Amino acid sequence: MNIFMLGGWMMWPLALVSVMVTAIIIERILLFSSCPFPTRDFTERLEKAVEGDTAPLLEAMGRIALLKRFSSLMASSHPQREASLRIEGEAVVRRLEKYLSMLSILARLAPLMGLLGTVLGMISTFSEIASAQAGVNMNQLAGGIWQALITTAAGLVIAIPALFFLHHFQSRVNSVASALSEAANAMLSLPAER
Numbered sequence: 001m002n003i004f005m006l007g008g009w010m011m012w013p014l015a016l017v018s019v020m021v022t023a024i025i026i027e028r029i030l031l032f033s034s035c036p037f038p039t040r041d042f043t044e045r046l047e048k049a050v051e052g053d054t055a056p057l058l059e060a061m062g063r064i065a066l067l068k069r070f071s072s073l074m075a076s077s078h079p080q081r082e083a084s085l086r087i088e089g090e091a092v093v094r095r096l097e098k099y100l101s102m103l104s105i106l107a108r109l110a111p112l113m114g115l116l117g118t119v120l121g122m123i124s125t126f127s128e129i130a131s132a133q134a135g136v137n138m139n140q141l142a143g144g145i146w147q148a149l150i151t152t153a154a155g156l157v158i159a160i161p162a163l164f165f166l167h168h169f170q171s172r173v174n175s176v177a178s179a180l181s182e183a184a185n186a187m188l189s190l191p192a193e194r
Contacts, residue, residue, distance in 0.1 A: 007150035008124075010117030014110065014154045021106050021162045024099045028169050031096070035066045038179035049186045057183060066092060070180065074187045085184045092180060096173045100166060107162035114155020121148025 004011050037060075039045075045057040054075070061071040070088045073081060125144025 006147050010151045017106050017110050018158045024103045025165045089180045093177045103166050107159050110158035111155040114152040117151025118148045
């Protein structure tokens with residue numbers, strides 16, 4: 001807490017950003033852990049579906065709550081199935097992408113806020129030095145610079161994991177979107193009587 005207070009008032013907005021980043025990361029981890037798709041055997045199930053054995057693919061997707069509607073649409077035979085699959089697939093991807101734009105903004109904002117805190121700290125330090133009657137006190141100068149750099153460090157500590165998780169989550173979204181497209185195309189390529 002002492003380092004937090006030494007960082008100045010800019011540490012409070014950084015703390016808020018840190019809480020928001022942590023909340024988004026935890027929420028997304030929970031969501032993605034509830035959607036283990038595509039599975040390791042997805043390619044094998046997809047090949048079976050192309051050959052006409054759709055049960056393993058539909059069963060695997062039907063067990064995932066987020067994909068139940070998509071799976072049931074794949075199994076249906078109504079004339080608007082292709083459009084329905086596209087709309088439902090886009091809805092799944094939107095659900096997976098939720099909050100990622102906010103995480104991206106926060107990951108870029110944190111280091112800038114840290115830099116602003118550093119600049120404000122340096123302005124304050126040099127202002128005190130300029131108004132000092134005696135010569136420059138090196139301890140005061142070093143202490144002011146040290147204090148100012150705390151906010152930059154805090155901003156980077158927030159931004160680095162945020163960017164790591166953002167990249168990981170975006171990679172997972174792309175993987176799920178690609179697998180949904182492949183699964184839908186495999187089912188749509190089957191003859192209508194199936």
